[in-house]
Amino acid sequence: MRFFRTLWWWTLLALVVFGLQACQKKEESGKPGAPAQKADAGTDKAGDTIKIGGIFSITGPVSNVGDPEAKTARMLVDKINAKGGINGRKIELCMEDDQGNETQAVNAANQLIKQGVVAIIGPSRSGTTLAIADLCNQKEVPLISCAAAAVITDPVRPYVFKTAPKDSDAAEQIFDHMTARGIKRVGLLTDNTSFGQEGLTQMKKVLPKYPGLEIVAETSFGKDDSDLRPQLSKIQAAGAEAVVGWSILQGQSIMLKNAKTLGLTVPLYQSHGFANIEYVKAAGDAAEGVFFPASRILVAEQLADDNPLKKALVEYKTEYETTYKADVCTFGGHVYDALYMITDAIEKKGADRKAIRDHLETIRDFKGTAGVFNLSPTDHTGLTKEAFEMLTVKNGAFLIAPK
Secondary structure (H helix, E strand, O other), rough: HHHHHHHHHHHHHHHHHHHHHHHHHHHOOOOOOOOOOOOOOOOOOOOOOOEEEEEEOOOOOOOHHHHHHHHOOOOOOOHHOOOOOHHHHHHHHEEOOOOOOOOHHHHHHHHHHHHHOEEEEEOOOOOHHHHHHHHHHHHOOOOOOOOHHHHHHOOOOOEEOOOOOOOHHHHHHHHHHHHHOOOHHHHHHOOOHHHEEEHHHHHHHHHHHHHEEEEEEEHHHHHOOOOOHHHHHHHOOOOOOOEEEEEEOOOHHHHHHHHHOOOOOOOOOOEEHHOHHHHHHHHHHHHHHEEEEEOHHHHOOOOOOOOHHHHHHHHHHHHHHHHHOOOOOOOHHHHEEEEHHHHHHHHHOOOOHHHHHHHHOOOOEEOOOOOOEEEEEEOOOOOHHHHHHEEEEEOOOEEEEEO
16 A cells, blocks of 8 residues: 555656646747747648738838739739639738838748748849848748849749849840830939849840940939939930930939920830839829830730730739729739749649749740740749830820830
């Protein structure tokens, strides 16, 4: 009997000690410097929702870009979920606003990775994309950027893709258009964001393909600049026969108004960053006649009925404008393309990060809003310069520019 009482007391003591050790481990795991708990690796878990991340500049100086991207993401996810999701599983859209700021973008990416998203769409800007590209690549999370800089996908990072056509292709479209009109002397006015400065780099890089063109002046502006007449006067004094503005800031509308005030009569060009009717509205009648390369989404109804892109373009444009009672723009189209690429990968290969990445590299003849995509292990954009159409502004509306 004494033996059993002793055994009972030792058993009770062991349980108490074990409980104390378990509590201590739990408490220590929450302390700074404690070993991190393993995050959800973004692997397929049948029955769960599928988490897809989005990082957009919903507010801040480039909200004209990020806001329609966020709206497009919400609209499409609601549409997909209303139809039952992907293979019976609903999408959970995990969206962050980086406010156009690189540090905010990094924080957002880390947050989404910890949440276990299977892929991230965005960011809106080239600078914010480049701020998180290596992070996503190291963590092996597929990133499909909505930004244009060629350096996002060149050189190739295994887990980094983009749906916006390359800025180098936009530069060639502009120079092709100028050359066809006999223009020889060009002035450049770029913003000082990474978008503007990378655009300047790409324009200079492709210029040798156009021996008849010469850059006679170049200048820049910042997000807080409200008067660009000094910069335009410098270009005018250099004898430029055309001016290229390269920006995603409101300054591109200011440039057009200032050019009219100065009586600048040479042809005015903008980059693909002008592809939002809000910039035209801000410039008013000063926007008349400006040329710029853009996705055909802006002129979807003007395309021939046999154009292979027309069906998708008209469908997206109609959905967006009906849902939000606002004009569609190319930036939301980049989210449209990215989301449907990701959902295609999940439907065919499952909600697994590596499987999604591997499938993206095999996409062929994907008809999106930006063009026909053909991706490969050596090309993570999959578009040519023909993805752009040269447009102009007439009576406050976008039209296909005369050839």
